[in-house]
Amino acid sequence: MNYLKTKTAYTFFILVLSLTIQSYAQDKPTTTNINKNWKFKIVDESKVATKELLTADFNDKDWQNVQLPHTANIEPLVVNNQWQGICWYRKVVNISKADAAKKVFFELEAAMNFSKIWVNGKLVSEHHGGYLPIALDLSNYIKAGENTIAIRLDNTDNEITGPKPLKRLDFNMYGGLYRNAKLSVKENVYISDAVLANKVAGGGIFITYPKVSKALSTIKIKTNIANDSNKEQNVTVVQNIINNGKVIKTYTSPILKIEATKNVDNIAELSLNNPNLWSPDTPNLYVLETKIQVDGKTVDSQKTKFGIRVFEFKENQLYVNGEKTFLRGVNRHQEYPFIGYALSDNAQYRDAKKIKEAGFNYIRLSHYPQSPAFMDACDELGLVVIDAIMGWQYYNDTDAFREYCYRSASELIRRDRNRPSVLAWEVSLNETKMPIFFMEELHKIVHAEYPGDNVYSCGWMDDVYDIYLQARQHRILHPHELKNKPYSVSEYGDWEYYSNNAGLNQHKLPKDIRLEKSSRQLRADGEVRLLQQAYNVQESHNDNLNTPAYSDSYWVMYDYNRGYHDNIEASGIMDIFRLPKFAYYFYQSQQSAEQNKILKIATYWNQDSPTDVTVFSNVDEVKLYVNNKLIATQKPDVNNISTNLKHPPFTFKLNSFTPGTLVAKGFINGKQVAEDKVSTPEKATKLKIWVDESGKPATANVNDVLFVYIAAVDKNGTIDPNFKGEIAVNLGNGLELVNVGAVIAEAGIATAVVRVGNVSGTVPIKVTSGNLQTTYNFKIK
Incomplete structure (x- = not known):
């Protein structure tokens, strides 16, 4: 392994895992969240030998007790010298005698970035990549009683995984065991793990939909059952489809004779009359309950959420379950202030919830696989996603790098293939020149791992992929000619208003005013500049609607840190603390009033406020009052940056500032449906x-x-x-x-x-x- 190191300091991070796994009844396989009570310490490698850290009797009393998700280092608000190094965690797992004779599996949802894992002093795994799960079969490494698990992590710059070195990277990758860890104990006949099984379009449970309609839909379920016992087993698969807690469909397979140490696929096709289809507006989910029975006794079970839907393109426009749908979206980096990537599952959900409440129905997950908990939230809330492998401005012409990318593409699809929210797989290295054969192989992997119709690869180069991701902000204008394929504006609204030679009319602006005209505005920058950001997103989103694009995604939802820069990238429509800027309300106002009636006065209304008052709303008409006096009744703005918008803003010209209270009242078909109020701030009390x-x-x-x-x-x-x-x-x-x-x-x-x-x-x-x-x-x- 050859990887770059940008810092001379090395730090250690050992984990030894302490938990008693009890024997379980035959109908209750055990999966245990093992996030608690990890031991953590930064250690000087020159003073402690690796072989000492692996032993069960190593004295770790002075180490810190931590709980996952965990970051290797708490960073300052502005991260311009992010910690990089080598680190370990340690714990002891206590396995009962009964469980030691069964199958024991270990999973880390993510570990940043290159990991080595030992069990009882034996090396079990070396794994490149910090965004996808590490799944291990520990059955041949554990014993009854205490078992030592040690994990060594290295988050220094890496030539195999990329991307660019941190000092030139536009985001931070942070470190640590920043997602969940799980331990599973199963009988010797079980449902395999999709990633661990390493079968193309197989392993685990794979749900597809040969037919989707509101009248009748067909659900195809491929279940991979492994027999790791030393004899042939008579196996039956029982599957229930559950809706709102009620079983609505049951399937029982014929008896499957599975030879010792072999695995088989069972394929079932079930039909549902009048199904509740999944879409961004109606994110209906079902639960598939799968039970594996040996000689009539349940030995393994699993519940899988799924949604019935079909994404189709007709004349390069998107149809969801037969209905033409425009996807208005945003990009998202997954960091939080101070703790980096170490978000709880609850925090992941809250991030998705805010995106949905902002009026979006789509997210481009830039530029790496994001948390299973975040993906769960997208399924539940109705957020269509483009799911991406890791990649940003980096290609290494080596077999090791290419194989890492190919493996990442396969494992991403195996992890997320049952999710109704996933529209397409971004198996592309963002903003990176890639050879054709490399892109072709990634494209082939998508269609091999997810065979059938209505499956899409996507990438930022339009030569190979099914969907073209056109980052308008990196070109002066939209391309005049596109190949005959679906087209998404994957990034817009930021760089073309920051660079002095790109986007709309910005190439005509003098460089010395580009900051105040930029979309990169902190909340502290004041009303005028926050309104400029809102103007920019309106202008660019309106311009996108002139194109044949079926979707667009603003850059970016939340402010974030950059490895190479000494300030926060502030183009988010919410700041790094998830507080909204005025542009947030513009996007909110673009949703249908049937979904949510929006009315927001975009001003603080103090002596520094512009006297042109902007109101973002999706109503027909707005009345504005100052100190109970009606100033004007207006329809939405009609100008060159609102021509394509369904709900342009309302601009009221007040000419002068009068302290007091502004009240806006919104009307649809002559009936008041919304109201907002802003008062001049007085002395804080x-x-x-x-x-x-x-x-x-x-x-x-x-x-x-x-x-x-x-x-x-x-x-x-x-x-x-x-x-x-x-x-x-x-x-x-x-x-x-x-x-x-x-x-x-x-x-x-x-x-x-x-x-x-x-x-x-x-x-x-x-x-x-x-x-x-x-x-x-x-x-x-």
Whole structure:
């Protein structure tokens, strides 16, 4: 293995796993989340030999107890010197005598980036890649009693996995065991793991849909059953389709005679009358319950969520279940401030929930595989996704690099192939010149791993892939000629407003004003620049609708850190703490009023505010009042940046600033359906606290992480956007402040990143700034 190292410091990270797995009844195979009680320490390699770290009697009493998801290093808010090095974790797993005779499987959902795993001193795995699962059969390595598992991680720059070295990378990859870890104990006849089985278009459970319609749909289920016993077994597959907790369809296979040490596929085709189809507007999910029986006794079982749907292209336009659908989307990087990638499953859901609430029905997952929990949320919420392998501005002309990419493509599809949310597989290295044969092989892998119709590869070069991802922001204009294939504007709205030689009319602007005209605007940059960002996204999204594109995806949903740069990339429509900017409300207003009625006045309405007041809404008509006086009744704007929009903004020209209250009332067919109010901020008199739970309440015992917002408000509850004070945060038992450095308000709101421990119930949060203070009683499940 040959990999680059950009730092001379080495750090160690050993894990030894401590858990008692009890024997289980035959109808209850055991899968245990083993996120708790990991030992962690940064160790100087020159002082401790690797062979010592692997032993069960190594003294780790002074090591830190941590819980997964875990980051190798807590970083500052602006990450311009991210930790890189070598690290280990350690624990002891206690396996009962009965379980030691069964099948024992171990899975890490992700481990950044090159890992080595030992069990009882024996090397079990060397694995390149930090975004896809590591699945291992430990049956030949474990014994009854204590078992030592040690994992060595290396997140330094790597020539096999890429991408570019961190000092030139446009995002951060962070480190650690930042997703879940699981241990499974099964009988010797079991449902195989799709990744571990390593079978093209096979292994595990694979669900496809030969026929999809509202009247009748056909569900094809391929189940791979392994027999690791020393004799032939008589096996029956029993499968139930469950809807809202009720079994609506049952299948029982004929008896399958499986030879010792062999595996077989069982294929079932089931029909459902009047099925509830999955779509972005109606994300209906079913549960497939699969039971494996040997001589009539259940030895393994698994539940798989699925959704019945078909994605088709007709004249290069997308049809979902036969209905023409435009996908309005966004790109997403998965980092949180301070903890990098180490998000709880709840936090992953909350990120997806915000994207859906912003009015989007689509996400391009840039530029790597993202968490299974995030994918679960996309399935549940109705967010269509493009699922991507790792790749950004890096191609290495070696067999090792190519084989890594090919394996990543196969394993990504095996992991996510049953998800209704996945439209296409981005088996392409973003913004990278790739040889044709390499792209052709990746394209072939997609169609081999997911055979049949209505399966799509995609990439940013249009020569090979089924779908062309055209990053308009990296070209002056949309291409005038496209090959006859579906076309998605995969990135837009940022670079063409930052570079001085790209996009719309920006090539005509002098370089010295590009920052104020940019889409890269922090919340602290003020109303004028936040409104400029909103103007940019409106102009570019409106322009996209001039093209034959079936979708577009703005760059980017959330502000994020960049490995090579000393500031935060601020083109997000929400900041790094997931607080909305004005552009967020523009996108919200583009959804149908039948889905959600939106009305938002985009101003702070103080002496620094523009007197042209923008209202984002999806209503027919808006009335604007100043201090209860009707100023104007208006229809949506008609101008050159609203020609293609279903719901252009409303612009009211007030000519002068009058302190007081603005009220906007929205009407559809003459009936008031919405209202918004903004008041001029007065002197702050108190602090206000609210917690972002976004559909997933704070939960103990899962290493949950939350944003706690603290604002300075006046006597009317209006936030003072000019407040920049430091906030002292005092947390009750079970909560931990993660922030590096002081908690300081930006545009009137400070954010505390809080980790939830293992204490449930009501926990106080007390905040103080000068003579302002308040206490919030926070409930934890």
